[in-house]
Amino acid sequence: MPPFRHFPGLCMSNIQVRPATLRDVKAIAQIHTLAVQQAYRGLLPDEYLQAQKPDERQAYWREAIEYCEPQVLVAVDAEKVIGFVGYDRSRDPKSRPTTGEIWAIYAAPSHWSQGVGLALWDAARDGLLEEGCTSVTVWIPLCNERALRFHETAGFKRELATAKTSLVGGVRIEEIRLKRALH
Template sequence: MTSIQFRLATQQDVEAIAALHTLSWQTSLQEIFPAQFLTEQVPHMHRQHWLETLATPKGYLCVAELNDALVGFIFCHTNDDLKEWGCLIDNLHVHPDMKGRGLGRQLAQHAAHWCRDIQSCNALHLWVAEGNRAAINSYLRWGGERVERCLHHHQGGPSIWAYRFYWENLSQTLLQQE
């Protein structure tokens, strides 16, 4: 059996990352966002986002591949919330066929190492749609604490309620589980 390979993303990964990001939203957020938004606006929105993100790299963008196919990725960076909440996991997506195998946790652990070892920060946070029960359950299992609920606005789409999850001490939560 071939093992999953992890590596830093390059500009050549834009299309695959955007496609997986879109597929992830279309499958995990179909009860939250209107179908028309997910099929007509989201693919273009994600492609543009990743073109811009990879054109001026910042943070940590790690992809997971199986048999040379992208099966997951994580994007983590610092932002204005760094002092209060630590590094931000801006995106964490796993191909629907790979869910339930621990890949999301492995990607989060890669980001946690980057946060702790490169950014000298021992905390992480992320936002998740209130209706994304599978992700919420995963973050709780990984030791994340649900600390805040906020209305998030999406360009061209509806506003949705989201939770902030927080890992205050990576060594005692996410990285302890390695």
Template sequence: MDGPLTRIRPMALADCERVSEIRVRGWQHAYRGLIPETYLAGLDVAADAERRRARFAGGTGSVGNLVAERAGEILGWAAYGPYRDGGPASGDAELYAIYLDPRHVGGGIGRALLTEAVARCAAYPRMRLWVLKGNTRARRFYERAGFRPDGAEEPFEAGGVPVPELRYVKELRG
């Protein structure tokens, strides 16, 4: 064995600050060149943590939050739950987010988080996710895990600029 094992566990309220740091630094690392730099530079860890604590404390339990921990340090975070399509419930699951401390990308932590999120959604027929069209590294990561683009594409706005996202899907049953 070449180091401490990665432990995947449910996120706790006390993890919000570190999860926000990972999310903000993850955006700034992964989306450089894909989202306007001014938008990325304006992301604020403290404000994100405040929003995260409020959502976490007032949550209904429909959103699952996982953290990846190694030797007591949180290195990654994933969130999943029912698919949010804006219409009637589709009955599918969605991976809302998965981010890693940029220093630990490529070390199997993302794979461990994704595997656990998928396992916790096994009762759903499918899992969907949205990924930036230009994020080829993330797209390869999801494709290696069995996700495929389903043809849906939508932009979201970041700093006044539309950024295209693709929807991916993985069959979880049958």
């Protein structure tokens, strides 16, 4: 992937997507925390959401960037990180080697509905194609209607037979895998 991809004209901003560096770790962890807190407000207990701290996510994202697992890209506007995506091969045990996965994709809540997610998705798709992937999956909680709409608009389809239940913050959350071809 080129060092920068430029997305002019998306809602009056100039979003660029580039590979994440260690200098981006703090911003990625803050965006991850704020986006989770905002997206799951009213769906997960307030105590659980308030207990989420960016410092706890920094080690994960630092390691991901250092070892490229997953590969991490950031969206920037005027040098400020406003979103990120982590992608790589699918972690699902029975998936084909040509199946990629979006491990995480988040925009700062202050930049929701401004083209950040689309710019990140386009760059991740290009990266997965370069890796030889022919399809991509993503796991989304069914209660996260915003994320479901985003991915379905991007061409993902629900795989109903994949539904599973996870315990998050003491609450049972139903998740489903979505999938799409990359070409």
